Amino acid sequence: MTGNRDMVSYLYSVTPLEELASAGRVQLLVATISSDLYDVALKILNNLNLAREEKESLWFPLKLLAKKPSGIGNKSQPSVWERCLNSCFKGQFCNKAMMQVSAHQLVDRLWKLFTNDTNFSTLVSRHKQLVAEAAKVGNVEFLVILIRSYPNLIWEVDEDYGTLFHVAVEHRQERVFNLIYEIGVLKDNLTSLYVEGNKSMLHLVKELPSLDRLNIISGAALQMQRELLWFQEIEKIMPKSSVNEMSGPEEEKPLKDMFSENHKILQKNGEEWMRNTANSCMLVATLIATVVFPAAFTIPGGNNQETGVPIFLETNWFTGDSLCL
Template identity: 30%
Template sequence: MVELLVENMTKEDLEVRDNNDDTALTIAAGIGATRIAECMIQKNKELVSIQGEQDLLPVIVACKNGHKDTAKYLYAITPFVLLLEKNGAHGSLLLRASIFSKMLDISLDLLQKYPQLTTTRNVSHGTTPLIELSSLSDLFPSGLQFVFWKRWIYSIIQVQLAADQHTNVRIPIPQNGDMHRRSILVRAKTFDFFYPFGLKQIYDTKLTHTYALKILHLMSEYISNIDDTRLQQSGVYDAFFIAIKHGIIEVVIEMLKTEPNLLTFVDKNRRGILLSAVQHRQENIFSLTYVLGTRKHKLISGTDGQQNNILHIAAMLAPPHRLARISGAALQMQRELQWYKKVESIVDPSLKEYTNSNNETPGEIFSNEHKELVINGEKWMKETATSCTVVGALIITIMFTAAFTVPGGNVQDTGFPVFLKRKSFMIFIISDAISLFSSSTSALMFLGVLTSRYAEDDFLKSLPTKLIIGLSTLFISIAAMMVAFCATLIIMLKGELKLVIPITLLASIPVTLFMLLQFPLLIEIFVSTYGPSIFDRKIKYWF
C-alpha cells in the first residue's frame, strides 16, 4: 500500500506536515518503520532534511524512540552538513540521543567526524555530550552488576570494533570535503544459541562498554586541545565532578590523564576529588589515594565552604541511593562505620577534634546523623535474632527428645538400643548430636544479639560476627536434623526403598529453602565483615 501511495504522489506531497508539524517520514521514524521510510526517501531524498515537531530531524526521532535499524538507515543518508554546529544543534541532539539509546556505533562515528560535539552545549538541556556520558555508569565496566560467574565470562569474551565484522549497515564518512562510505560494527556476534544462559547479554554488555571507552577516549583527545581558560566554560569541570558522583572511575582517570590539573580543582562547595568521593561514597574513586603518593596529603587536608574537613564529610550520612544498595539497616550502619574508620586512618589525628563553621567535631556529626540508622539497625538485628531463636529453640527441643527415644527402642536385658550395630543408627546419633549442639550454639549467639548494648562501634564487627555464627550454626542444625530424620527412616523402613527415597528427597526441601532465603544474607554479612576491603589497593597507576 505504501509503495502504491508513494508512486502516485509528488515530491511535494511527501513534504506535507500534519497538525504536529511532522512529515510522514518523521512519523515513520518515530515508530521504526524502516521499509516505509525507504519507500518515501527513494521518491524524495530531501525528506531526511525536514525537521518535525520540536525541530528534530527524522534520524534524531528514530534514535530517541530506540529504533536502531531505522536510526542507522537514516543516519547513513542524512547529509552530514546538517549536523554541523553552524546549522543548529542537530549534531549535539543526535549525539545525545544515540548515547542515551545505546546506539554507540552512531555516536562513535559522529564523534570521529566532528569531535567538536564533545563540548557543544545543548540549548534545551544546557548540558554537553561529555557531561551526559559522565552520568551513565551502566555504559562502563565499573558499573557492571553481574554475578561472579557472569563476570568471569565477561572477562574472557573478546570484542573487536573492526571493519571485518559482519554488518549490513554502512555509514558515510566525510574525507577531504567529500562523502564516501565505509563499514562500522553495528551488531554483536550471534549468541542466540546460548541465549538462555545469558551469554548474548554478556557479549552485548561488553560491546557497549568497548564502544563507550572508545568514545570517551575520543572526547578526551578533543578536550586535551582546549585552552585551560576555557575548560570550565566547556563543561569539562562539570563532567569531571558528575563522573565522581556516579563513581565512573574510567571517566575520572581518562580526564586526569588528559588534564592533571583537575586534581586540584574544587566544585561549587569547594570540595575536590577526594572530598567529593567521600561525600558520594564512591569507594572506587577514593581508592585513587593509593596511587596519588604525596599529593594525597594536600587533597585530604583541605576544607570545604563550611570548614568541613574530609573526616566531617565521612561522618555525614551517605546519600540514600548509596545506602539502598546494601541489605538491612545494620549492614548499612556497618558500611558507614567502615567509611569513617578508613578516612580516620589516613588523616592527621588532630583533624578528629577540628570543628567546622557550626562548631561540630566529626564524631559529633557522625553520632547526630546516624541516630536513626542505629535505631533501625538495632530493630533489624533484634527481629532477625528473635525469629531465628524461635527456630533454634524448637530444634533443641526436638533433637534432645529424639536422643532418648531412639528408633526401635532398647533391649530389655541390656538397655542398649536394638539397632546399635547398624551404621544408619550411628549416623542418626551423630547427626542428632550435631543438630543439638549447633542449635544450642545458634540460640546462644542470637541471645547475645538480643542483649547487646548496640553502641555504634558494635555494628562494625561484634554484632555481624554474632549474626554470622548464629545463622551458620542454625543452618548446620537444620541440615543435621534432616539427616537424622532420614537415618531413622532407613532404620524403620529397611528394604522399602519406594518409601524411603521419596521421603528423603522431601526432607531436603527445608534445607534448600533455608539456603535460598537466608544463605545470601549470610554470605553478604560475611563478605561485608571479613571479605576484601571495599577500597581497592590494587588500583592501576594511571600516569
C-alpha cells in the same frame, strides 16, 4: 530515542549525514548516547566536522556520559575473543562489552576535542562540573580517562563541591575515593583542603549520606558498620590536627562525637535489627530442634499401642547380623 539498535544501525547506513545541518547531527549524537547506542554515536562523532565555535555544543554529550557509570568500560579496544564472537554472531554475544569499549572511545574522543583547543584552560568551570557529576554517581572509568589526559583535574577545587574526592566522600562513592591512594604522599595536600562552610572530609563523613546511598546495603546494622568504616578510613589519612578539631566555630564537640550523635538513630535501628534477626534465628532453630529431636528417638514402624513393643522388633532388619551387614 526508543533504543532500537537494529533500526538505528540500518538508518545510519542509508542516511547521508553530511547533508544534515551540524545542529541536527549533534542532536542525533545526544539521542544515541541517551539510548546507550554508543557504537553508532562513535560513528556519528567521527564524521562530525564542527567549526571551532560550534564545538561548545559537544559539552552536553560529554556531560551525559559522565552520568553513565555502568556504560563506560576500562578498555579502549575489545579483546580478540570479543571481536571474533561479535563478528561471527553479528553482535549477539559480547554486545555489552563492545558497547562499553565504544563508550570508552567516545569519552576519549570528545575529551581530546576540548583538550586540543587553545581555549581549554579558560573552561575550568566546565571541567569541575564534569568531575563533580562523574564523582557523584561513581563513574570511575570516565574520571580515569579525563585525569590521564589532564592530571590537573585532581587538584581543581570547586567552591561548592571541593575536589572530586570531597564529592566521593559526601556521596559515599568508595571506588572514586580509592583513586586518592594512586597519588602517593601528595594525597595529604588533598585531605587537608576545606570546602564551602569550612568543611574538611571528616566534616562531610560525619553527616548521614542521602537515602539512596545509605540503602544500597540492607539492614541498619550493616549500614552503620559501613558508615563507621568510612569515618575510620578518612580519619586514618587526615592530618592529626584536623582529626582532633571541633566540628564548627560554635561547636565544642570533637568530630568523632558529632559522628556518633548524627548516627544515633541509625545505631539504635541497627541494634533493634540485630535483636529481631537474632530472635528470628532462635525461633527457626527451636522449630528445627522440635522436629529433629523426637525423630531421632522414634523407632521406624512405631510401637504396638497395647504392649509398647516395637512392631518390627522380630524382623531381620532389626537383628545384629543385618546391622553388621
